[in-house]
Amino acid sequence: MKKNLFLPFAITMLAFTATSCEKDINAINKNNPNQFTDSDPVLMMTGAEMANVLISEGEAARLSGLFAGHFIGADRQFISYSQYKMTAGDFNTPWGNLYTEGVAQCRLIRTKALKANNMELFGVANITEANLLLAASGLWGDVPDVEACDDNIDNPKYDKMSDVTKHCIAMLDSAIPHVTGSNAYSVAYAGTFDWAEVANTMKARAYLRLKDYAKAKAAASAGVSKGNDMFANHSTETPGAWNLYYDFLDWNRGGYIGCDGSHIASLLDTASAKCRNNAKTDEMGRFNYYFTMDYYTHIDPNMVDGIFKTTSNFTLASYVENELILAECEQRLGDNTAALSHLNNARAELDATFTGFQPYVIADFGPSALISGATASDALLKEILTEKYVSLFGQLEPFCDVRRTNNLIGIVPTFGTELPKRFLYPQDEINTNSKTPAGATLFTPLELFQ
């Protein structure tokens, strides 16, 4: 009998030996062999910038363009979108990109940068975050800001659009002293830009929303200077790096979005009654850069050899925009001469790029002048805003401008009689955040764009 007990005894011992390794068993789960547990803030910054590019140039920009007459949905879901038939679920992705890949990372980077006393990085993170939150509040209005991306808060509250805008201005103000003359930490960007100039142009955009034209003017005066535009970097011709519009318009979703019948095409197309060509303006060069003919639809955004081709860098902040902000501010503050001079600065820049833009004089504006309007002043403002609408093709700002100015330039909706006034709060957020405001439709105006 004794001998017979040996085997079970041996096995029981083996069993206990193995059981005693329980702690070691647990340890293998703590160390995920496939991922990291922390990162370097400089390395994180590129990711946040990529999210910023995706917001500025991806789905949020495309939908803004559909709502502002830049684009026409020509296939699949985008036909419905063009008829402003959208559900809350259609807005999940840009919102998710913006917060989780953008704002959340910026806030982590900021903390890490402060710890490392890297104030330049602190500034860049601030500017990136401000740009993202300005995009969010410009599209959705009231959005989480103060309580957003805080590990201790599960359901962040929504802050008023005006408060978010002011907070962004404050973030930019705290960044500017640390980034003057710098364009560090900008792998995802291109251009000889200066972070401080870019921050000032962004501040000016924010003040425009607050209708504080004096402060907008002051900020824009230190804004993006000639030759120092900031771009998203698409110099590599490969998916994941190349122009995001190209990626969508041709590579992945050929024919989904066109420009045939869009407001912007009608402004540049000589075949259209609305064409802006006049004695001092010839839009042919810009038309050819913006559009390509009969590719998917009759007029398509130019992803072949123009603005949205594979290696076209995408404009994020430009001298032209900054000059047009200054022009608008001056006009609003009553100085038409200064306004015209900034408009002409922008036209000179356009002429250098496309040719066909001679400077205007004040007499070109008025009831029966070259640019007609009830008054010269009205005509001038409309021209400034129209020029900005055309110059910023594919960008987020025109949709904000259209709503901010109550569609002063007269964009005709592609469906019904009303342009959309906002993005819908995303279904994902409605499902999970009890504080998400309810009841808004696509046509409910935002606080600052009433």
Added chain:
Amino acid sequence: MKLKLLNYVLLPMGFIFSNGIQAQNDTGPGDTAVIEEVSVTATGMKQSTRKMGYTTSQVQGKRLATSGEGGVIQALSGKASNVQITKNSGDPGAGAYIQIRGQNTITGNTQPLIIVDGVPVSNSSLGGGIDGVVQQSRLNDINPQDIENVEVLKGAAAAAIWGTRAANGVILITTKKGKKGVHVEFSSSLSLDYVNREYEKQGIYGQGSGGKFVANSGGSWGDKIASRSGADSFNMAGAKFVADDGSIYRPILKKGDNKVYNDVNRDQVFRTGVTWNNNISISSATDKSSIFFSASDWNQQGVLNGMSDYRRTTGRLNFVNQANDKLTISLNGFVSKIFSNRIQQGSNLDGLYLGYLRTSPDFDNTDYSGTYYSAAGIPTFNAHRGYRKYLGNSPPTYNNPGWTLNKQSNTSDVTRFTVTPEIGYKYASNSKMTVRVGYDMSNDRRLTYFPVNSASSNANGSFTDEFIQESELSFHAINQSDFKINSDLKINTTVGYLYTNYNLYDIGGTASQFILTNQDRYAFINSTSANKNPFNSVTKTLNNRVYGIADIEYKDKIFIQATLASEASSTYNNRFFSPSASVGYEFTKDMAKNDMLSYGKLRVSGGIVGVAPPPYIWGTNYVNASSASGWGDYMDASQFGGSIYRSSTKGNPNIKPERKTEIEMGADLKFLKNKVSLGFTYYQNKTEGAILAVAVPASSGYSNQWKNAATITNTGLEFDLNVNLMTSKDFTWNLYGNMGMNRNIVESLSGATSVFLDGFTGTSSRAVVGQAMGSFWGGKFMRNESGKYVLDANGFPQQAVSEGIIGNPNPKYRGSIGMNATYKGLTMNVLVETSQGNQMWAGTYAVLNNFGITPETANEVTVSAADAAKIVNVNGKTIDQMVAANADGSFTVRGNLEDFNNNGNKVLLDQSWYTGLGGGFGSVSEHFIKDASWVRIREVSLNYVVPTNICKMMHVPGLTLGFSARNLALWTKFPGIDPETNLSGVSNGRGLDYFTNPGTRSYMFSLKVNL
């Protein structure tokens, strides 16, 4: 020999075993009730079924082999109550999804644990999703003809010792052992497969839009094909496409071809699938040892007319040696080699059905490959021609199906082996120690190749070489001691220790943007370094458990079992305890013997099992940065010097296993001298703390967090019936059937309303509070309080602002009924199966509406002039604004008239409706959730054992001829495809159809020779 074969066919339940050697069984027909039915328990030991306090379902190996299915899982269809099998598709070697008593988990493993000869083996189906190729299920690596018996443990009590692996049930497979004497059996079969359901395509209107032909356009909203002149006119001087066979295609100046190519295009895609299956087995045993050897070769060519095949070659050796009266040593070894070619499917511009079904009826897909010459005569070799680029001047938007079938390559090369050494030592008269080691390993090398000029993002070529290695080592020690307290009371105890070590390695790389564009090489050399993307991952989980089982038997009529398992694992912190208990009471022992109710047992059981958390969810990871819009455009950090930032999924260090508590009760009854047996079971279970990455507000900085968040309940009923209608020497006639009902409800999701499981942005299969798991979620029509459409100014319904629940993929009940009849050597088996009340998302049909391909979109209506001035389409255009009047003043227009509860005011559904909300790309999908109930003749088989005298004349000891048909008939209202398929394969997202490869019907002819 004849008698032996008959036994084999006739005995509905298992055989008695002793020391692992199968008893020679010479009982004649009709004696079945005499034989004690034996079940296999979770420890891999045998136990008398009569003495169990819980239910299991048993399927004889024989029934798997005659089903005609190459895969074990598919062969189980309809054979056990509440065991739902869903094939991924009809592709050769396609995997299948098993659901036992409803879904118990959200993100965890949904599949039952598979135990073969006492050791856990893999049934993974890695990969799969809404595009790509159909993946295999690893259980199907096994040769069904090696299987003696399959035991399905459904409830928690039956499976409790497997703790966190048992929540989805356990399937125990016992392979064959050697039989006394020497038996050589050779069998060979030929199967012919056919597509069992197809989509009907309209053949009236051609490619184009708005009633006009437009070359290369996606839709078939063009002109009427029959009204055309007869032949196209071409630009003879311009560019051209010269097909591989020399046919020349030139730019069309005017479309005049009035032929319809639906049949030509169909024949390009489908063929008769052919399978040869050869199997040889040698079985031999003496008093002291037994050997079972088998070798098999399953060689299948699929119904898709291209690189679609599956070849499985297996070998097995099961050896048992009884060294002396105490020591038994055995070794089971199995090896399998599988090579398969698969076809791209699903939401995939390079997929088969997407390109095939969307093709306009007036386009001939025959020539898909050739050379394009520009107007200047410059050639582009290896050019791809399809209906979206008829000259092949650049890649078409969708693949020509010929290209998908013949130019793309998707191989899987699997090597699988399992070895199971076991020692049993009877160290005392009442005690036995068993030590079992299992090692199961599979390697799968998968190649994915898209040549240059494939559609979409693969236009410049893409090649992926991936190597997956999965292995599990298990060590299992079991001590059994039996104690007889007195003549009435017996206690059997089992104590076990089990250690498992699971490893999964996945390594590979992708090379894209080929530099040499006109030669196919499956090598990374054809890309620049910027376009080579390697990947790898490692998953390792360790697990150990100890358990004890006490079986108490009182007066051979009350059977009590109590078990307790305690488990530690690398994926959670504290030990997990699984207790269970069961009681069986054979009440007929306390009744006067009567023929009416000849046997009766009541049983009650309950237990707790679990689902282990996935590995590596304790911490929040820092991951490679990537930002994607959901439409394909994205920013990739590796293109910008690299970036690693915080994942949007938040970890959870306090994660615990999901905990499933189940109570089950029922009865097993036999009536009329055991002629009728009926099993009945009611169960109720609740999974608490189901793990999921709970969606959290993105504004919190994360999109989701791992939590023990959800509570899911399942309640159900099961019936199993067997009736021996006739039992005589020459004739037996047997009816059998089962029915299962399961109600699943997601009780809580910790605050979230819904969790995405699988599917698309517009329509998905989700977990939604208060609904069954997998419920459909998507865009709905706007309705008022009374449920009526809120119509727009033109009288059309509009979409609601928010998405919501639109359907349920779970059946209300499933059941099957079968008949088995034997007359002398002839056996016939028929199995009819049904699933009722399940819905499915008809994604393919919905999108074919958008493209003007479904016959309903090609309908024509004729209305009076008055109506034509009144009836509008969705854009508000009246019919008389769109078409000219007929000679009689009436108007005929393409479309359908519909009244959306608008007091008889009809509207016209035409292109503008179908390409909007009336089609699959509109944002409303509730009208595409369709009833997917079905009834099918699952199996019909006929086997004929050739009489001995004829065999003698042919000089063979035994000969059996067989014929079987699978899916012989299918009745369903679901459009276009066998609803027993699922796009997302073995995932927890259910009921999705979107250009899924089709299901099949098959006929098998077999021959078995005993030597």
